[in-house]
Every structure is written in structure tokens, then in C-alpha cells.
Amino acid sequence: MSLLAVSNLTKRYRRGGKTIAAVDDVSFHVDPGETLALAGPSGSGKSTIARLVLRLIEPDDGRIEFESDDFLALRRAALRARRARLQMVFQDPLAAFNPRATVARVLDDPLRIHGIASRAERPRRIAALLERVGLTADLAPRAIHEISGGQRQRVAIARAIATKPSLIVLDEAVSALDVSVRGEILELLLDLQRQEKIAYLFISHDLGVIRSIAHRVILLDAGRVAENGDARTVIDAPQSAIGKALVAAAPRLNRAGP
Amino acid sequence: MSALRRFLRTPEAVAGAILLAVLIAMALSASLLFPGDPQAIAGPALLPPFQDWSLPLGTDRLGRDVLAELFHGARTSLAVGLAAAAAALVVGAVVGTLAGFAGGLVDEVLMRITDAFQTVPSFLLALAFVSVVGPSLGVVAIALGTWTGPARVARAEVLSIRERDYVAGARVIGMHPLAIAFREVLPNALPPVLAMSSVIVAAAILTEAALSFLGLGDPNRVTWGGMISEGRAVLRTAPFLSIVPGIALVLTVLGVYLAGEGIVETTAVRRGLS
Numbered sequence: 042m043s044l045l046a047v048s049n050l051t052k053r054y055r056r057g058g059k060t061i062a063a064v065d066d067v068s069f070h071v072d073p074g075e076t077l078a079l080a081g082p083s084g085s086g087k088s089t090i091a092r093l094v095l096r097l098i099e100p101d102d103g104r105i106e107f108e109s110d111d112f113l114a115l116r117r118a119a120l121r122a123r124r125a126r127l128q129m130v131f132q133d134p135l136a137a138f139n140p141r142a143t144v145a146r147v148l149d150d151p152l153r154i155h156g157i158a159s160r161a162e163r164p165r166r167i168a169a170l171l172e173r174v175g176l177t178a179d180l181a182p183r184a185i186h187e188i189s190g191g192q193r194q195r196v197a198i199a200r201a202i203a204t205k206p207s208l209i210v211l212d213e214a215v216s217a218l219d220v221s222v223r224g225e226i227l228e229l230l231l232d233l234q235r236q237e238k239i240a241y242l243f244i245s246h247d248l249g250v251i252r253s254i255a256h257r258v259i260l261l262d263a264g265r266v267a268e269n270g271d272a273r274t275v276i277d278a279p280q281s282a283i284g285k286a287l288v289a290a291a292p293r294l295n296r297a298g299p
Numbered sequence: 300m301s302a303l304r305r306f307l308r309t310p311e312a313v314a315g316a317i318l319l320a321v322l323i324a325m326a327l328s329a330s331l332l333f334p335g336d337p338q339a340i341a342g343p344a345l346l347p348p349f350q351d352w353s354l355p356l357g358t359d360r361l362g363r364d365v366l367a368e369l370f371h372g373a374r375t376s377l378a379v380g381l382a383a384a385a386a387a388l389v390v391g392a393v394v395g396t397l398a399g400f401a402g403g404l405v406d407e408v409l410m411r412i413t414d415a416f417q418t419v420p421s422f423l424l425a426l427a428f429v430s431v432v433g434p435s436l437g438v439v440a441i442a443l444g445t446w447t448g449p450a451r452v453a454r455a456e457v458l459s460i461r462e463r464d465y466v467a468g469a470r471v472i473g474m475h476p477l478a479i480a481f482r483e484v485l486p487n488a489l490p491p492v493l494a495m496s497s498v499i500v501a502a503a504i505l506t507e508a509a510l511s512f513l514g515l516g517d518p519n520r521v522t523w524g525g526m527i528s529e530g531r532a533v534l535r536t537a538p539f540l541s542i543v544p545g546i547a548l549v550l551t552v553l554g555v556y557l558a559g560e561g562i563v564e565t566t567a568v569r570r571g572l573s
């Protein structure tokens with residue numbers, strides 16, 4: 042039974058006089074504890090799919106089944122409660138937080154909203170979350186804009202795992218980080234997946250990263266699925282035109298790999 | 300350079316701050332320096348200023364101490380002006396945030412209401428309200444015509460903020476839409492709204508004076524507008540009775556405006572630099 046099953050998902054935008062389909066009849070599924078990568082050129086609809094899956098925008102057509110429920114049928118309080126299980130990490134960790142927030146407040150919010158810990162218990166939970174993502178508890182009182190980009194993305198991951206989700210959507214979550222930090226964050230994501238059995242919908246334009254952490258990959262082109270399959274198989278020998286173009290354009294793709 | 304230093308380097312701002320400080324000192328010391336009823340008779344009627352040093356600014360038609368009235372009037376001006384401006388800013392910020400954040404029908408309805416209030420001149424609105432409800436709710440009457448500006452500014456700011464990632468982030472963690480609007484979005488939309496406060500306070504003080512001038516102010520309080528209105532009857536023989544509160548009013552409005560602009564200016568520069 043898959044954790045997330047998306048079928049015939051379609052989202053159209055009106056631009057000028059024309060209607061364009063940003064996402065066009067896309068179907069895929071994510072199994073528990075699995076990483077599914079979405080790749081494709083800029084404007085191919087990756088972020089739109091992420092926003093649809095998270096119910097930040099509503100589709101024009103299609104079905105989303107999450108944890109065996111019709112996710113699109115959830116409304117208001119029921120939807121907000123279910124959001125605990127489906128989290129997101131954004132590309133720009135500075136833009137993803139209220140500029141006035143502190144680290145503690147950012148982590149306090151999900152714990153409070155979903156009643157995960159009592160007020161008295163929360164500071165300990167926050168410290169534990171920070172330690173889980175490789176930070177120290179003394180970071181808690183700091184303002185979000187006072188910590189480094191890498192630390193911020195760790196805080197974003199801590200917030201995402203605070204509610205014990207079964208699926209995290211990561212939209213270019215490591216793209217803004219420099220190479221050494223990127224490696225550490227990917228390590229952390231792999232470790233979390235091993236320990237907590239979290240599934241990832243991992244959006245990236247970096248085929249090297251996808252090859253190293255994803256189980257399966259879907260290549261998108263102009264809102265449609267161009268190719269999908271085992272991550273290494275697809276990246277090592279793409280069949281579609283867009284797959285070949287993406288691989289050809291990828292710098293120092295380590296095809297030898299383990 | 301700190302914002303305070305920059306503020307102190309702007310002569311207009313300093314002049315405004317001094318005027319405002321004097322006004323506040325007058326308002327606060329009114330009942331200490333002039334205890335008792337400022338509307339009680341203190342001496343002979345129509346005593347000109349600088350004649351009797353126990354009544355430095357003389358007396359009005361009924362023999363009331365003009366200086367005492369001036370001090371107590373400062374209190375009314377400041378209290379009513381600040382309260383009305385605060386009410387206008389709060390209502391405007393809340394309406395603007397709801398409209399901008401909710402969008403759709405809610406936005407449409409709230410903005411049509413805002414339009415309706417904005418098309419009626421604010422003084423007329425205040426006048427109509429006071430004539431119907433009575434002068435005791437002067438603060439509400441004044442706020443009624445001034446909340447639309449802050450509402451529009453807040454809405455415009457909220458429209459841009461609500462597209463930011465962190466608002467999406469707040470939805471993803473399951474935060475209630477009202478909590479997102481008022482805890483996450485509104486505080487970040489406030490700076491440009493607060494930047495309007497000096498103009499709004501100044502306008503509120505003027506409106507209060509105008510209402511009092513027309514005899515629609517609170518009858519139990521001394522007001523500068525009321526003093527000017529009373530002085531009008533003897534404008535030819537005792538012009539100072541209108542001129543003194545008139546000057547006080549002009550200086551107050553000027554002080555509020557200059558100090559407010561100074562604060563906005565210096566903080567805006569700081570934001571621009573960082």
C-alpha cells in the first residue's frame with residue numbers, strides 16, 4: 042500500500058489569453074520510507090506538484106490519496122490536523138521563516154498546534170529536536186536571521202520532523218547551500234530516513250544528488266511525466282529526450298558510483 | 300550612527316519633539332498646576348494677558364483663567380487625538396489584514412465598506428456621528444473617518460507578504476488561518492501602517508478641535524476648539540481669546556507631524572541601510 046498516491050493530477054494557469062497546464066495529468070506514488078525524486082528543467086512543474094501535494098494550492102483535476110485517505114476531501118480542522126503527517130522543507134531557509142521568529146518559536150509552533158507536548162514539556166522537546174538535527178540546544182533563543190544558512194536548514198528540518206510526519210516534501214532543499222554543507226544535510230536526511238522511516242518527495246535539478254539519495258526518479262517536461270524508474274537506471278541510461286538532455290547538461294555526474 | 304543620533308541631527312524633528320514634549324508636559328501637569336475646575340470663575344471677565352501675574356494670560360468672557368484652560372485643553376487634545384488615532388490604526392490594520400489575507404468575497408466586501416467610508420469626507424462623517432450619538436463618543440466619531448487609510452496600506456502590505464514562503468510554511472505546520480493572519484502576517488505589515496500615525500494623530504487633533512468649535516465636543520471638558528469658539532463672540536474686543544488657543548493648536552499639530560515624520564525618516568533610513 043503506498044503512502045502517497047497521486048493520479049491524473051492537473052493544474053492549469055491562465056497566462057495572457059491562453060491557458061497553460063503547469064501540471065498535466067501526472068500520476069505517481071511514494072511508498073513508506075522511500076525517496077522519490079522529481080527532476081526536470083525549470084518551469085516543468087516540480088514546485089507546482091509540491092504545492093498541490095501539500096494542499097497549498099488546489100488542483101483542477103486528479104486525486105491525491107495520502108495514508109489511504111482522500112487527501113483532497115479533507116477540509117479545515119481535519120486538514121490542519123492531518124498536516125502533521127505531511128511536512129515540507131523549502132529551498133530558501135531564510136524566506137521559510139517569519140523574519141521576527143526565534144529558533145525556539147519556530148519549533149514551538151508545531152508542538153503546540155498539534156498538542157504534541159505540554160507547555161512545560163516543550164522546551165525539552167525543542168532541545169531534543171535541535172540535537173536530533175545536529176545542533177546544540179543553546180541555539181534556541183537565537184533569532185532566525187542570526188544563525189547560518191546551514192543551521193537554518195537544519196532548523197527547518199527539525200520543524201518538519203517535530204510532528205513525526207510520514208512524508209516530507211523537499212523543494213530544492215539543498216540547492217541554496219554550499220557544497221560541504223549540502224553533503225552534511227543530505228547525510229542528516231538519510232539518517233532520519235533510516236531511523237524514522239520517513240518518505241521523501243525530493244525535488245532537485247541536481248541529478249548527482251538525486252542519484253545518491255533517491256530510490257526512484259520521475260523526470261518532468263512541461264508538466265508531464267517524461268520518464269520514471271529506478272534513480273540510477275534512469276540517470277545512467279535515460280531513454281527520453283529530456284532525460285538525455287538533463288544528463289548531458291549535468292556537470293561532473295559521478296556515473297561510476299557505488 | 301544610531302537612529303537617535305540621526306533624529307537629533309534633523310532640526311525639524313527636534314523642533315517637533317520639543318513642541319510635543321511641551322504639550323505632553325502641559326497635559327500631565329494640568330491638574331497639578333491648576334487644580335480644581337478650570338471652568339470655574341477666577342477673576343474679572345475679559346482681563347487682557349500680562350496684566351495680572353496671577354492670571355498671566357488673562358480671563359475670558361466669564362472670568363475663567365485662560366492659562367488654566369489652555370493646560371487642561373492640551374490634555375483633551377492629546378487624549379482624544381491619541382485615542383482616536385490609536386482606534387483608527389487598530390481598526391484599519393485589522394480590516395486591512397483580514398481583507399488582504401482572506402481575499403475573495405471577504406476582501407471584496409471589506410474593501411467596498413472601506414470605499415464607502417472613504418468617499419464621505421471624514422469631518423462630515425464625524426459630524427453626522429456626533430449629531431446622532433452625542434458628543435460623548437467623540438473618539439469613535441473621529442476614528443470613523445480616519446481608519447480607511449491604514450486599512451488600505453495594511454491590505455497592500457499583506458497582499459505581498461501572504462505570498463512569502465513563511466506563510467506557506469505556517470500553513471504546512473497546520474496553523475489556523477486567523478493565527479497566520481494576526482500572528483505571522485500582521486506584525487510584519489505594521490511598519491508602513493505605523494508610519495502614517497503622525498498624520499493621523501495630527502488630523503484627529505484638528506477634527507476634535509473643529510467638533511468642539513461647532514459646539515459638538517465633550518461639554519464637560521475644556522477644549523481648544525471650544526475656547527476659540529467662545530472667543531469668537533468677542534473677537535474684536537478681545538482677539539487673544541481666540542488667538543492663544545489657535546496658536547496652541549497650530550503648534551501642536553506641527554509638533555506631532557514633525558516629530559512623527561522625523562521618526563519615520565530615521566527608521567526608514569536604518570531599514571534601507573541594513
Ligand SMILES: Nc1ncnc2c1ncn2[C@@H]1O[C@H](COP(=O)(O)OP(=O)(O)OP(=O)(O)O)[C@@H](O)[C@H]1O
Pocket residue numbers: 054055056062063081082083084085086087088089090246
Ligand atoms: N501562480 C502561478 N501563476 C501562473 N503561472 C504559474 C504559477 N505558478 C507556476 N506557474 C507556471 O507553471 C509552470 C511550472 O512552474 P513551477 O514553479 O512548478 O516550475 P519548477 O519546475 O518548480 O521550476 P524551477 O526549477 O524553476 O523551480 C511555469 O511555467 C510557471 O510559470
Ligand SMILES: [Mg+2]
Pocket residue numbers: 087088089
Ligand atoms: Mg521550483
